[in-house]
Amino acid sequence: MNRPLPALSVAVLLVLSACSGSSPAAPAAAAGLGYTDPASSGWALVKDASSTPSRLVLNVVGPRGLLTRGVGFNVQAPPGLVFDTFSTGLPINDTGVYQLDSASAAPADPVALVGALKPGNLLTVGIYQKGRERPAKDSGAALCQIALKLDPSAKVAAGQPLPLQVPKAKVIPDDLGSSTDSLYVQSQKLRMQAIVLSVGTLTAI
Secondary structure (H helix, E strand, O other): OOOOOOHHHHHHHHHHHHHOOOOOOOOOEOOOEEEEOOOOOOOEEEEOOOOEOOEEEEEEEOOOOOEEEEEEEEEEOOOOEEEEOOOOOOOOEEOOOOOOOOOOOOOOOOOOEEEEEEOOOEEEEEEEOOOOOOOOEEOOOEEEEEEEEEOOOOOOEOOOEOOOEEEEEEEEEOOOOOOOOOHHHHHHHOOOEEOOOEOOEEEEO
16 A cells, blocks of 8 residues: 655655756856957957967057058956967067058168067057158058957856947047148147047857
8 A cells, every 4th residue: 555755755755856956057168269240340459361260360440541650559358368468478469551651761770660578468569660851651551450368267158248348449640740830730630639449249159
């Protein structure tokens, strides 16, 4: 004769049954980076064709037809990302659009290409064309590049968003003033102009 189990025994059995179930699987670790370009006709960080799943190369591209002589900007990356360097050892790559040496420069004159990493995963870079005798360049091309990788020491899950921010960006305009202008006029025209550098969607994959 089967007797019904006491209510307490039924409760214990239910608890044990729940505990014996398999726990949810941990999110898969990310192996690379996926990037979607911003929908912008202005200044933007655009994915370069040389990018690989493990190394994202971003081009700085401006509006087509806008003449400039240089661009500088800061990029803030979240934890889980690191800025990679190029063959020069710098975290910025010259694509050859700007003429970095002035026409009268000596061979040993340093090029105007700068890049540095600051605390808080902040990258600050710039590329500047030197000398008024060189014509300004069309900004609608890849003017320079930066590169990003996953931080190997970080545990980044696949599908995790990794938003980039550009807190500051400026360009050197076409008109720098002539050498016959007054020092005041030259100082006003030499000022860099603020721009908005749009960023796309970056996700760990």
